[in-house]
Amino acid sequence: DxxxxxSSRYLVKRTGEKVFLECVQDMDHENMFWYRQDPxxxxxxxxxxxxxxxxxxxxxxxxxxxSREKKERFSLILESASTNQTSMYLCASSLVLGGYEQYFxxxxxxxxx
Amino acid sequence: DxxxxxxxxxxxxxxxxxSILNCDYTNSMFDYFLWYKKYPAEGPTFLISIxxxxxxxxxxxxxxxxxxxxxxxxxHIVPSQPGDSAVYFCAASPLQGAQKLVFGQGTRLTINP
Numbered sequence: 001d002x003x004x005x006x007s008s009r010y011l012v013k014r015t016g017e018k019v020f021l022e023c024v025q026d027m028d029h030e031n032m033f034w035y036r037q038d039p040x041x042x043x044x045x046x047x048x049x050x051x052x053x054x055x056x057x058x059x060x061x062x063x064x065x066x067s068r069e070k071k072e073r074f075s076l077i078l079e080s081a082s083t084n085q086t087s088m089y090l091c092a093s094s095l096v097l098g099g100y101e102q103y104f105x106x107x108x109x110x111x112x113x
Numbered sequence: 114d115x116x117x118x119x120x121x122x123x124x125x126x127x128x129x130x131x132s133i134l135n136c137d138y139t140n141s142m143f144d145y146f147l148w149y150k151k152y153p154a155e156g157p158t159f160l161i162s163i164x165x166x167x168x169x170x171x172x173x174x175x176x177x178x179x180x181x182x183x184x185x186x187x188x189h190i191v192p193s194q195p196g197d198s199a200v201y202f203c204a205a206s207p208l209q210g211a212q213k214l215v216f217g218q219g220t221r222l223t224i225n226p
Contacts, residue, residue, distance in 0.1 A: 004156070033213070040122065042202060043157070043216040058213065090156055101147055102214060104156030 003027070004105035006091055012111045019078040021108050023091030031094045032074035033102060034058075034066060036087040043090065049074055081112045116140045117205050119217035127225050132190040134220050136203035139184065143205035147214070148177060148188045151200045160201075161188070193224045 007022035025032065031050050035043040035058075045058030047066040055066050063085060067075045074093075078085055088109050092102040118137045126132045136146075144165035149157035163170040163177045163186070170177050176189045190197055200221045204214040 009154075035216075040218055042117075042119075042218040043204075045213055048213055092156075101159040101162065104149075104158070106156050107154070109154075 004091055004093055004103050006089075006105040006108050008108050009106060010109050010111075012113065013078075013081050014113055015082060017078075017081050017112075019081050019110065019112075021076040021078075021089055021091075021110070023074045023076070023093075023105055024072055025074075025091075025093040025103070026072065027093065027095075027103070028071065029093035029095055029103075030071070031102075032068065033092040033094075034064070034074065034076045035090045035092065036060070037090055037107070038087050046076065081110075083112050086110060086112045114139075115218070116143075117203060117215045117217040119201075119203060119220050121220050122218070123221045123223070125223045125225060126193050128195060129192045132188075132193045132197065132222055132224070134188040134190075134201050134203075134222065136186045136188075136217055137184060138186075138205050140205070140215075141184070142207045143215075145206050146177070146179060146186050147204045147206075148175075149202045149204060149216075151202065151219070157202060190222075195224050195226060198222060198224045 004025045033048040034046040049055045049068045065077045088107050090107045091105040094102040147162040148160040150160045151157040161175050179186045200219045202219045203217045206214045
């Protein structure tokens, strides 16, 4: 079974703080994704990576950056957290980019005060 | 521009009856479609998929129907069970090429005993 783990389930940060969200997958998947989920908006893609050190912007990359130094690990960075980044953050991985199912972690509920 | 739309934010069904969740899309390049199920405080889990060469795919109590001419897909759950209460997301992707999944807004299904 694919396992995708996220470093924190719940996180509370202050406005202006730098925030790191980490994601690890154990199935040697090439592709990894970061989404945020907000009520009424579904899952929106922030960034994705199809290889180590490779990254592509998703639909809402503003205010975020990512890092993928190892195949199994994909980090999402909020350089200066703002209240509008309060959300559920979901990491996923897959074998093939598009056309195959993505496997999701349990999510991190981030609150920025 | 919402390329994948789930126009019903919520649906309530009696236990044992059929649940029908609908999804519309606008991009004619999409040719692979997936349904995900999400419980609160958990990540989405893959449920069932269909490619455009088919118009129906069945897996136990779950059946997905695809109408390419109408750019419409639906998920049927029969019989509905209380454990089916969750948020359901449809997602779409072109099968070829380096593309990402595009998700709908989600439909919250409640199964009443």
